[in-house]
Amino acid sequence: xxxxxQMEGPVTLSEEAFLTINCTYTATGYPSLxxxxxxxxxxxxxxxxxxxxxxxxxxxxxxxxxxxxxxSFHLEKGSVQVSDSAVYFCALSDSFIRNQFYFGTGTSLTVxx
Amino acid sequence: DGGITQSxxxxxxxxxxNVTLSCEQNLNHDAMYWYRQDPGQGLRLIYYSxxxxxxxxxxxxxxxxxxxxxxxxxxxxxxxxxxxxTAFYLCASSLGTTQETQYFGPGTRLLxx
Numbered sequence: 087x088x089x090x091x092q093m094e095g096p097v098t099l100s101e102e103a104f105l106t107i108n109c110t111y112t113a114t115g116y117p118s119l120x121x122x123x124x125x126x127x128x129x130x131x132x133x134x135x136x137x138x139x140x141x142x143x144x145x146x147x148x149x150x151x152x153x154x155x156x157x158s159f160h161l162e163k164g165s166v167q168v169s170d171s172a173v174y175f176c177a178l179s180d181s182f183i184r185n186q187f188y189f190g191t192g193t194s195l196t197v198x199x
Numbered sequence: 200d201g202g203i204t205q206s207x208x209x210x211x212x213x214x215x216x217n218v219t220l221s222c223e224q225n226l227n228h229d230a231m232y233w234y235r236q237d238p239g240q241g242l243r244l245i246y247y248s249x250x251x252x253x254x255x256x257x258x259x260x261x262x263x264x265x266x267x268x269x270x271x272x273x274x275x276x277x278x279x280x281x282x283x284x285t286a287f288y289l290c291a292s293s294l295g296t297t298q299e300t301q302y303f304g305p306g307t308r309l310l311x312x
């Protein structure tokens with residue numbers, strides 16, 4: 087079956103530190119992979135996506151590379167800011183099961199000045 | 200501006216009462232979804248609809264009902280059969296084909312009095 091496993095949080099970093107949030111997946115087909123971000127009390131916003139192996143998604147300084155050999159899609163940012171404090175969700179969309187998204191449990195990030 | 204709106208932001212339910220959460224989108228998307236979010240559990244799919252007048256149960260449909268009479272609207276009713284309704288409810292939409300990005304509304308927080 088399909089599933090997403092995310093690094094457990096919470097994660098606390100100092101401003102300008104390097105961020106990695108690990109995400110691995112299990113899929114029956116050829117999924118697309120996503121990172122979403124959720125700020126307190128709000129809905130999810132798409133952060134970045136990748137649709138095939140070796141694709142790199144990037145947005146607002148965040149990057150993630152679709153690694154089929156390790157079934158991973160780790161989120162990275164070189165220098166975090168206080169405004170990056172949020173919950174981050176990794177997700178996959180299966181190529182065979184129409185419209186089905188599978189979400190990880192989310193990783194809470196707090197950036198301190 | 201195109202987007203998804205949910206109302207109300209907060210909703211209170213009394214014992215034995217049915218309540219309806221509104222979700223409207225002006226993105227011209229075919230597919231719409233309802234998710235439930237509990238702390239530390241990520242998102243769980245309640246119902247989804249790929250087209251007007253058609254909808255499918257997700258992983259946790261018991262105690263919920265939906266309708267899809269218009270393309271723009273996908274209301275969710277939390278019935279009295281749902282014994283633990285306190286949660287954050289998120290509506291999403293997508294173009295409807297496989298692996299398309301899902302776009303989320305701001306959410307409704309349901310509390311039981």
